[in-house]
Amino acid sequence: MDRADYEDVAGVLRSLLIRLDDRLPGKGLNLIAEFIDANELGLALEQMADVLSEEELPLTAGERADMLALVDRMQMGDRVPRALSFCPDR
Numbered sequence: 399m400d401r402a403d404y405e406d407v408a409g410v411l412r413s414l415l416i417r418l419d420d421r422l423p424g425k426g427l428n429l430i431a432e433f434i435d436a437n438e439l440g441l442a443l444e445q446m447a448d449v450l451s452e453e454e455l456p457l458t459a460g461e462r463a464d465m466l467a468l469v470d471r472m473q474m475g476d477r478v479p480r481a482l483s484f485c486p487d488r
Contacts, residue, residue: 399472407439407468414446414464421455422446443468447481456488 399407411434415427422430426449433442447465450457457465462482469478 403471404437404439407471408434408437410464410468411439411442411446414461417458417461418446418450422449440472440474443472443474444477444481447478451481451484454484454486457482457485458488461488 411430415422415430415434419427426445430442430445430449433439433445443465449455462485465482466479468474
């Protein structure tokens with residue numbers, strides 16, 4: 399990914415943080431934001447999925463689709479999809 403791709407992915411992750419603000423605990427939200435700011439985008443997405451799955455928090459179809467699209471775009475493994483399988487539909 400080039401710089402523009404990184405900025406676009408970071409923007410999608412920040413958008414997800416805003417959309418998930420009512421479900422993510424403050425500590426998790428702050429840690430994920432720090433990962434994004436440090437350009438640790440894969441780690442931010444994994445942490446987001448882990449926090450959501452630990453509490454089995456619900457996701458809208460759009461939120462789930464955006465997260466899975468990032469997995470494909472960043473060529474990540476199955477950790478995020480596996481974690482999201484514990485999150486019911488909202």
